Amino acid sequence: MDRAAVLETIRGRVVPSEAEREALATAVEExxxxxxxxxxxxxVEADTVLVGSTARGTWLAGDRDIDLFVRFPPSLPRENLExxxxxxxxxxxxxxxxxxxxxxxxxxxIDGFDVDCxxxxxxxxxxxxxxxxxxxxxxxxYLEGAIEPxxxxxxIAKAFLRGIGAYGSNLxxxxxSGFLTELLVLxxxxxxxxxxxxxxxxxxxxxxxxxxxxxxxxxxxVVVDPTDPERNVAAVCSATNVARLQHYARAFLSSPSTESxxxxxxxxxxxxxxxxxxxxxxxxxxxxxxSTPDLVEDQLYPQLAKSLDSIVDSLVRGGFEPIRADRxxxxxxxxxxxxxxxxxxxxxxxxxxGPPVDVRVHAEGFYDAYESTDVVGPFIDxxxxxxxxxxxxxxxxxxxxASLFDVSLGPHVETALRTDHDLLVGPAVTELADAFGAExxxxxxxxx
Amino acid sequence: MDRAAVLETIRGRVVPSEAEREALATAVEExxxxxxxxxxxxxVEADTVLVGSTARGTWLAGDRDIDLFVRFPPSLPRENLExxxxxxxxxxxxxxxxxxxxxxxxxxxIDGFDVDCxxxxxxxxxxxxxxxxxxxxxxxxYLEGAIEPxxxxxxIAKAFLRGIGAYGSNLxxxxxSGFLTELLVLxxxxxxxxxxxxxxxxxxxxxxxxxxxxxxxxxxxVVVDPTDPERNVAAVCSATNVARLQHYARAFLSSPSTESxxxxxxxxxxxxxxxxxxxxxxxxxxxxxxSTPDLVEDQLYPQLAKSLDSIVDSLVRGGFEPIRADRxxxxxxxxxxxxxxxxxxxxxxxxxxGPPVDVRVHAEGFYDAYESTDVVGPFIDxxxxxxxxxxxxxxxxxxxxASLFDVSLGPHVETALRTDHDLLVGPAVTELADAFGAExxxxxxxxx
Numbered sequence: 001m002d003r004a005a006v007l008e009t010i011r012g013r014v015v016p017s018e019a020e021r022e023a024l025a026t027a028v029e030e031x032x033x034x035x036x037x038x039x040x041x042x043x044v045e046a047d048t049v050l051v052g053s054t055a056r057g058t059w060l061a062g063d064r065d066i067d068l069f070v071r072f073p074p075s076l077p078r079e080n081l082e083x084x085x086x087x088x089x090x091x092x093x094x095x096x097x098x099x100x101x102x103x104x105x106x107x108x109x110i111d112g113f114d115v116d117c118x119x120x121x122x123x124x125x126x127x128x129x130x131x132x133x134x135x136x137x138x139x140x141x142y143l144e145g146a147i148e149p150x151x152x153x154x155x156i157a158k159a160f161l162r163g164i165g166a167y168g169s170n171l172x173x174x175x176x177s178g179f180l181t182e183l184l185v186l187x188x189x190x191x192x193x194x195x196x197x198x199x200x201x202x203x204x205x206x207x208x209x210x211x212x213x214x215x216x217x218x219x220x221x222v223v224v225d226p227t228d229p230e231r232n233v234a235a236v237c238s239a240t241n242v243a244r245l246q247h248y249a250r251a252f253l254s255s256p257s258t259e260s261x262x263x264x265x266x267x268x269x270x271x272x273x274x275x276x277x278x279x280x281x282x283x284x285x286x287x288x289x290x291s292t293p294d295l296v297e298d299q300l301y302p303q304l305a306k307s308l309d310s311i312v313d314s315l316v317r318g319g320f321e322p323i324r325a326d327r328x329x330x331x332x333x334x335x336x337x338x339x340x341x342x343x344x345x346x347x348x349x350x351x352x353x354g355p356p357v358d359v360r361v362h363a364e365g366f367y368d369a370y371e372s373t374d375v376v377g378p379f380i381d382x383x384x385x386x387x388x389x390x391x392x393x394x395x396x397x398x399x400x401x402a403s404l405f406d407v408s409l410g411p412h413v414e415t416a417l418r419t420d421h422d423l424l425v426g427p428a429v430t431e432l433a434d435a436f437g438a439e440x441x442x443x444x445x446x447x448x
Numbered sequence: 449m450d451r452a453a454v455l456e457t458i459r460g461r462v463v464p465s466e467a468e469r470e471a472l473a474t475a476v477e478e479x480x481x482x483x484x485x486x487x488x489x490x491x492v493e494a495d496t497v498l499v500g501s502t503a504r505g506t507w508l509a510g511d512r513d514i515d516l517f518v519r520f521p522p523s524l525p526r527e528n529l530e531x532x533x534x535x536x537x538x539x540x541x542x543x544x545x546x547x548x549x550x551x552x553x554x555x556x557x558i559d560g561f562d563v564d565c566x567x568x569x570x571x572x573x574x575x576x577x578x579x580x581x582x583x584x585x586x587x588x589x590y591l592e593g594a595i596e597p598x599x600x601x602x603x604i605a606k607a608f609l610r611g612i613g614a615y616g617s618n619l620x621x622x623x624x625s626g627f628l629t630e631l632l633v634l635x636x637x638x639x640x641x642x643x644x645x646x647x648x649x650x651x652x653x654x655x656x657x658x659x660x661x662x663x664x665x666x667x668x669x670v671v672v673d674p675t676d677p678e679r680n681v682a683a684v685c686s687a688t689n690v691a692r693l694q695h696y697a698r699a700f701l702s703s704p705s706t707e708s709x710x711x712x713x714x715x716x717x718x719x720x721x722x723x724x725x726x727x728x729x730x731x732x733x734x735x736x737x738x739s740t741p742d743l744v745e746d747q748l749y750p751q752l753a754k755s756l757d758s759i760v761d762s763l764v765r766g767g768f769e770p771i772r773a774d775r776x777x778x779x780x781x782x783x784x785x786x787x788x789x790x791x792x793x794x795x796x797x798x799x800x801x802g803p804p805v806d807v808r809v810h811a812e813g814f815y816d817a818y819e820s821t822d823v824v825g826p827f828i829d830x831x832x833x834x835x836x837x838x839x840x841x842x843x844x845x846x847x848x849x850a851s852l853f854d855v856s857l858g859p860h861v862e863t864a865l866r867t868d869h870d871l872l873v874g875p876a877v878t879e880l881a882d883a884f885g886a887e888x889x890x891x892x893x894x895x896x
Binding site: 199200201202203220239240242243244246247250280281282283319321323324342343344345346347348349351356357358359360363364367376377378379380381382383384385388394444445446447448 | 647648649650651668687688690691692694695698728729730731767769771772788790791792793794795796797799804805806807808811812815824825826827828829830831832833836842892893894895896
């Protein structure tokens with residue numbers, strides 16, 4: 001297929017039908033009416049605003065998310081905002097339930113659409129916000145009027161990013177948010193234009209649509225928020241996801257295919273498959289397995305990442321040379337921090353380098369400390385004392401057992417590990433296939 | 449024993465008896481007479497000069513070395529100097545034989561003394577020398593008159609350095625030369641004064657007896673040659689030997705003992721002893737064994753050191769983490785380059801990090817090169833492509849077999865290895881005990 005044919009196919013998949021548009025319009029109308037009626041009963045002024053992709057006409061066909069914000073005056077105390085927000089929320093979504101982001105809000109459904117009814121402050125401008133949700137209406141207002149001619153390109157871009165696994169600014173994916181995608185399509189003037197640009201990016205890339213940025217950012221991709229010069233809209237986007245977009249942009253431009261738009265779930269590996277993988281690789285795999293902490297993904301995944309990094313760093317310090325690592329979690333199930341080491345066993349001794357002999361006080365202290373102990377040495381190598389002392393932990397397993405709670409774990413991960421955990425080593429890691437066969441399939445056959 | 453008693457004991461051992469002094473004087477007289485008679489017959493002016501410790505009265509009791517230099521005019525062509533030098537040499541030492549340093553010279557014996565009869569140029573001053581031997585008479589002349597009152601302290605200092613294994617400026621020991629020892633004793637005013645100073649040295653130490661140094665040196669100990677401001681007399685002295693003097697100086701000052709003056713040869717290890725050492729250490733030892741190249745020590749040991757360093761560096765690059773290494777050589781026998789590795793085996797795969805994805809030309813080249821090959825990946829980690837490709841050499845043995853002739857070996861070592869060599873691994877290294885039991889004893893129980 002040529003480029004135009006591929007894009008036409010994708011357009012057919014991602015642009016909502018007239019029926020879908022109408023159903024959405026009807027639902028929005030009903031929600032707004034309910035919200036306005038509820039506001040009437042409050043002892044305070046407020047209004048509603050539809051935000052997000054459904055507001056801007058850039059949602060992907062089949063997406064069923066409606067975000068309705070209720071704006072209160074900035075003078076309203078926070079407790080009142082929260083109480084009135086929930087009042088309106090339950091009036092709009094009588095069967096809804098409370099969730100919590102920066103404020104509590106009500107989540108529910110109407111006519112098959114998932115609805116978030118979120119209270120926020122109607123601040124003067126986006127630099128005055130009290131919490132992150134206050135910014136959202138400014139983003140919608142900024143794009144309104146500008147993004148409509150590019151709405152289909154935005155949809156195609158979102159579908160592309162979703163297909164390559166880089167869509168979503170949640171802290172599990174660390175990818176491109178919807179707003180970021182819209183800004184990029186707007187900046188370059190279309191989907192293909194974005195791919196052409198991304199294929200050639202030299203990071204760090206800096207984009208400042210309003211040309212008002214006044215600080216520097218330490219991120220590979222910087223898109224200065226057009227409503228707040230101090231903020232990088234792409235702050236969450238990881239270097240890996242920036243590179244991923246570059247890779248798949250080049251791949252698509254040189255060989256267009258609908259494949260890039262399709263998320264493929266790999267065939268889960270069985271225990272035997274995992275066994276054959278680790279035997280073939282000849283590595284020493286380890287996994288710390290525990291009950292997944294009861295947290296939303298945006299809290300869980302950063303804690304898993306921090307815990308995994310700390311364990312990997314610890315194994316590096318221990319000399320076990322981790323090759324690669326990953327974290328897996330089932331909600332309400334088990335989670336695993338998985339590391340493959342290159343070194344299975346170290347000697348019974350380890351070299352310990354002391355101070356330079358010419359730094360007399362330290363040198364004498366070191367020599368005296370080791371002279372009568374059961375070490376090899378102290379001897380002199382170059383200008384320093386050296387001993388070879390016995391190594392306490394010769395395998396990654398012994399090392400990790402001894403150091404697990406000395407490393408910097410996420411707090412809820414630490415609690416979960418202290419409650420209970422298994423340390424799986426070598427062939428025992430095949431047990432992970434029961435819960436994480438698909439994740440392990442992706443681990444052993446990773447794509448860009 | 450207190451300090452004074454120890455020094456008195458040592459003095460008794462190192463100061464030559466009256467009989468020894470007389471025997472030496474008689475021998476020197478006879479040698480000089482023979483040399484002068486031989487010079488008479490030459491068509492050129494020349495004179496003789498006694499150099500070295502016997503000339504300066506600082507030799508250790510029992511040392512039997514006499515160095516007689518024959519000085520020729522600088523205008524004499526080198527071929528003639530060599531021919532006349534040998535003529536005089538054979539006249540002085542009719543049973544002698546030719547050896548070669550920078551010039552050929554004659555070595556022989558008289559009345560139980562070992563004599564070197566060495567031709568040199570009588571240059572104006574030491575900065576004008578044509579070869580290193582021309583400098584020696586200037587060193588003797590510089591010390592003459594100054595060193596006599598300290599002769600016994602020099603002897604004690606030499607005996608101390610010999611006892612701790614740091615005496616000798618040959619390229620096997622890389623220690624303190626006799627001349628350097630004399631300059632240090634002279635600088636500090638005695639043996640104990642040298643120890644007090646050395647115990648407190650902060651390296652680099654710079655001593656410039658004539659206060660005429662005009663360049664900087666990159667050595668831990670710098671003693672500017674009093675006859676040549678461009679030369680560091682201690683250039684050969686290794687950092688290890690400087691630190692060793694510091695260590696034993698402190699040990700002697702805090703607890704004086706004749707032990708420091710006594711070289712102790714350790715009990716050689718048997719094959720079983722070596723086996724028990726490596727089993728206890730849990731390391732992976734390797735040795736490259738070959739016929740010792742037929743070279744003088746000053747050529748052999750630098751080549752062994754260079755070869756060993758290159759092999760160790762190669763094993764570091766291979767990921768096998770050498771812990772310690774040593775080189776052993778029997779003249780006219782076998783030599784061995786011995787390395788103990790921490791890592792016995794690495795995985796079947798190795799991580800290979802490619803270019804940053806945003807460096808388009810390189811990134812595309814890398815991706816295209818690996819895309820259809822049998823590797824894991826390319827995947828993206830951070831801003832770069834990564835593949836896990838199969839590792840060619842999983843053990844230090846396989847690695848070394850493949851890389852031995854790619855590393856920078858000493859030329860004669862390379863020739864010897866190409867002629868024939870064994871690669872001993874693990875328990876097989878116990879065979880080294882047959883030739884190097886004492887060296888291995890020192891290796892496994894090193895002293896400062």
